Amino acid sequence: EVKLVESGGGLLKPGGSLKLSCVASGFTFSNYWMHWVRQAPGKGLEWIGEIEYDGTETNYAPSIKDRFTISRDNAKNTLYLQMSSVRSEDTATYFCTTEGEGGSFAYWGQGTLVTVSS
């Protein structure tokens, strides 16, 4: 069974930093591109970015580019999202997902909530 478990969310002040983790199991992690998608409270879905199988290529949404960094450790089956210079509009539940066919998002974690507030 595919399982994705995010952690690391919490409350932080504007301008602060936080690192989220996503531990994967039930599949060969190193064979998949991985993505982060977020959802502000009561709002829709927003793609954050992705990382290639071995971490050599990343792509980001313009809204977070140069502030967030996606990385992975295939030996630990773990995906990361380093958030810096956060803003109130970054308040959201952050989901990690596996890439499926046709640029889809096949499996989703339960999400971790990040709240940015002074």
Next chain:
Amino acid sequence: DIVMTQAPLSVSVTPGESASISCRSSKSLLHSNGNTYVNWYLQKPGKSPQFLIYRMSNLASGVPDRFSGSGSETDFTLKISKVETEDVGVYYCGHGLEYPYTFGAGTKLELK
């Protein structure tokens, strides 16, 4: 960025009847390889999104065949035949054609 527009914002359906949700993209999602890169997801209340359909009309693994997807280059439809109570939630379309990937605002399906 490609804008995905869904309609209606909400739909109320009697169990056992069918429901259709529309999604329109601001740019053709037809790739030169012949595939159309629109996908559908369902987010049940209090849950994470779950994968329903990829490349416009292909059911994800384990998805009941009550669900079907169709469309053209820019106009897409998700149809649910014989709606069941477990189908309640918010349906999102999203594209996978180019960066950044974007989603529609969602359509809430409720039961009458």
